[in-house]
Amino acid sequence: MVRSLGFCVFGLLTFDFFSHASNSEDGSGFEVKFPKDAVHAKTRKIKIIEKTNSVVFEVRDQFGIGKGSLISKNRKWPDKVILRFYLSGLEGLTAKIKGKTFVKEDLKIRMLDSKGNPLKGRYLLKGSKKIPGYYEIELPQSKLIDAPQIDLRWIDFYRG
DSSP, rough: OHHHHHHHHHHHHHSSOOOEEEOOOOOOOOOEEEEETTTGGGGGGEEEESSSSSEEEEEEEEESSSEEEEEEEESSSSSSSEEEEEOOOOOOEEETTTTTTEGGGSEEEEEEEEOOOBOOOOOSHHHHEEEEEEEEEEEEEEHHHHOOOEHHHHHOOOOO
């Protein structure tokens, strides 16, 4: 109950207060924005990797709880939009696209090692040691049609 309540309260936070600064690279067709009041902004980064028909957003967050927006400067998202979360766990995730919120259970999430091979289990931990790898989600292209941005919220582990 505490876990669910914690995520629900976190989920009620809005994306209305974003700074105009981003970490998009010059010439990129995408921009990343974080809330201007983010307490742990210095420990958070989303790297953009553009390929011919795809884009990968690599999310790294040392604190483990964060939010940000992915903005397409183009009118159309590429054929593949992939999110990679480099966290020890991914217990909470929401992606808000065109006013509709998709929760973790709505998205196909794979846990992969650093070479892209599937891993079993729930966490990238073995005891107290982090296993090199990431969580990967390919967003459905059908949900991205005419969407100017994707608002993300993530939680590595529930606190409570």
